[in-house]
Every structure is written in C-alpha cells, then in structure tokens.
Amino acid sequence: MVRLLALLTAFAAGLATAVAQQPQQLQPPTQQPKPSQQQPQQPQPRVDNPSNLRAIPDGPGKRVAELQGLDKVTARTQRFYAPVGETTRFGTLGITVGDCLVNTPDAPPEAAAYLTIIDHKPGQPEQKLFAGWMFASTPALSAMDDGVYDVRVLACTMTQGSSPAK
DSSP: OHHHHHHHHHHHHHHHHHHHOOOOOOOOOOHHHHOGGGOOOOOOOSSSOOOOEEEOOOSSSSSEEEEEEEEEHHHHHHEEEEEBBBBEEEETTTEEEEEEEEEESSOOOEEEEEEEEEOOOOSOOEEEEEEEEEEOOOOOOOOOOOOOOOEEEEEEEEEEOOOOOO
C-alpha cells in the first residue's frame, strides 16, 4: 500500500511538472492592415539556425584541415595537414579539402571540413568514397565507409611557416 501511494505521489508530481512546462497558448492574431496599408517586409534573420561556423580568419600561412587517417590493414594512424583547395595523399586515397570552417570564438569549439575522398587503387578505376562535410566533434555523423581506410577531421587551422624568399 505504501508503494502504491508513493507511486501515485510521484506520478502526480510528474504530471504537475509537465503541465507547468507546456508552452503558453498564443493570443489570437490582431487585425492585419489591408494589403494597401502594409509596409514592405524585410527578411528577418533566421534564429532556428544555431550554426556559428565561419571561415578561418585570414592571417599568415595557409588554411588547412588537420586530419587523422587510419589504415585498418596495418593499424597505422597518421595525423596530417591537407591544404584547402589541394589534394593530399594518404595511402591510395586522394583527399581534397573544399572548405574548412571553425566556430566563432564565443561558441563551443567545432571544426567542419568539406572533403572529397577518391581511392586510386593501382590497376583499378578511381572510386569516390566520400564527398561531404565532416565534423570534428562528431566524426560518426558523416563518416567515410571503407574497409581499408578511415579519415576524420581534427581541426581547421592556419599553417605557420615563412614565405619563400623573393
């Protein structure tokens, strides 16, 4: 009997909480002005898009995606930099970074890169394994599915180095 009473009390408390959290009913719309009286509407910024991703700010060096590759046959992992707009090799893969974005400083850290990955196995035609955005914080969200290789984005950054002498 005590258990039943405790269960009913917990259920009533949960129900009261759910009712308190329900959204308020919207008020009926006010009378709209006639079309001839309406002012031209300017597009409002979207507030349902929480994305704070932006291109890496310009600075010295080259924009690059820091990637990590895994060769599943040899269990070899390697971190490497792939410049934006260029193709980088990892094993038989050709990895082209189309763009690399980072979050604004006021948002949680995140990096996303648009990658096109093509397998160049000797004696076989090229095979596109992946084309799309990969996110550093959630690599499984859009992962490359291959039996031999795994590639993931670690960060987007600028390479540091001196420019060639003129």
